[in-house]
Amino acid sequence: MPKIAHHISIPGLQLDAASKVPAYKQVYGHISAAILSKQIRAGQRMPSSRVLAESIGVSRNIILLAYEQLELEGYITGSVGKGSFVSEHLDNDLPAIKHKKEKIATAENTQHIAYDYPVSKMFMDRESSKAGKKPFQNPEPALDHFPFKVWAKCAYKVFRELEFSHLNYNDAQGYFPLREAIASYLRTNRAVNCEAGQIIITNGTQQGLNLIASVLVKKGQQFWMEDPGYINAHAVFTHAGANAIHIPAGHDGFDVDWAKKNHPDASLVYITPSHQFPLGGTMPVGKRLLLTDWAAKNKMWIVEDDYDNEFQYTSGPIPSLQGLDQYKRVLYLGTFSKVLFPGLRIGYLVLPDEGMVKAFAHAKAFADRQNSITDQMILHEFMSNGHFTIHLRKMRVLYKKRQDVLLALINQYGEDLIRAEKQPGGMHLIAWLREDINDSEMAAYLNNNGVTVLPVSAYAVKFKPKPGLLLGYTAFNDKQLTDGLLKMITLIKAKIVKV
Ligand SMILES: Cc1ncc(COP(=O)(O)O)c(C=O)c1O
8 A cells, every 4th residue: 555645734824915025935934933833843744835835825836935945944854756844853852842831831820720639749740651660669560561462462453343333432331341351350359249230431540539529429528538548539539528537547457446436427438458558458357347337337338449459479369348248338449550551541430239320420421421442442352362361360470579579688688777578469568667767758868869669658647657668569670679679778878877
């Protein structure tokens, strides 16, 4: 098939017949300004002189003269038969564009902003392809081990077989075959009681939380929140007007008895029972039953965030709390951010009944209509052909090995400064600091010196935790872990001596 070269159109090009400026100069002036302001970018193909002349109703000679001038001044380059292109050396560093960026950054229209969203800095200004990943950046999958070739084959099959109907608006609840694959996976691997009809496909857990806030949360309502806990959940519900009640949490989840006794009026609770975030423990069955029983009697919704439980290294995955609940009080959240890759932005919500599904499907349609259909189809292809299970199995082996490496390093070099315990699962370890060290000051100092960590205290609101640092290990090979840990210990020692 012959290669079709696409040229650009020149935005807003019109000649002023009354002007004293010659027509070719007007064309030249307009195009050079468009190049300087980056409306037209380096490497783009210019329209042919004939096409451009016809589109603005002038003789071709006028365009040829303008192009000649542009070429002379280095704005465009051309060769016979291939056409003209915006010069490659006009890259992003043009002064004109820098000026434009500064103008955007300093625009002060903040008085019109109704909500100031509490979003973590780590999600802003982030060009993931460029952001150099440093140990111990928090729990990220080993993206270099993702089977992209297999994913590409799935994508190819999807696009080859795509029907026109797929390209239209689809079911807001999500692509049905994908929901079936997820339901089947959840029943067998996570002991979740569910059918495809109970699932809403979301843009990750974050959207699941937002949908819950928009459907269930009322202003002034109280919700229990693990402390320390997942600050993003806290932010979503408080933003919706609910009042957070912070419940002390430890390795085995939060203190249900304390919460019942001190704050019996809460009508929603957010928890991470399979792998408490950030401390890492599992909520024992006794507490789970206590909670589901209380929720049933007090009409409380339990939001179960099962974010990384696929990664259990010593046993099979811990069964979900949803599977234990006989009263249909649980909204179960899952995500592919940890098991596949965060940029995919696919997660799911498992809802307890039909009425709830309908309300959430409406909320999803209201928020963004639906997830991308092709991404859903590719994921379905990936899951239904067994690639998902194979990938999970491989990552479990790899991540367990990486945790062992990091633990051994901490044991060998941590002295009395940091210690860590083996974790049965998860994607991060907590390096507990000597008790006299302030973890947020230490984390800020380490981050400024090239070691990426988060302090445990960043996740605590009311109850002061012991000082510790979250160390993500899954994305780093042995050398990166070793170099990172040795650098971290050297820095901690230097900081302590200075103080
Ligand atoms: C506790 C917890 N839940 C869920 C997620 C995943 O969020 P999402 O699916 O929006 O990427 C994370 C990510 O770090 C997390 O730490």
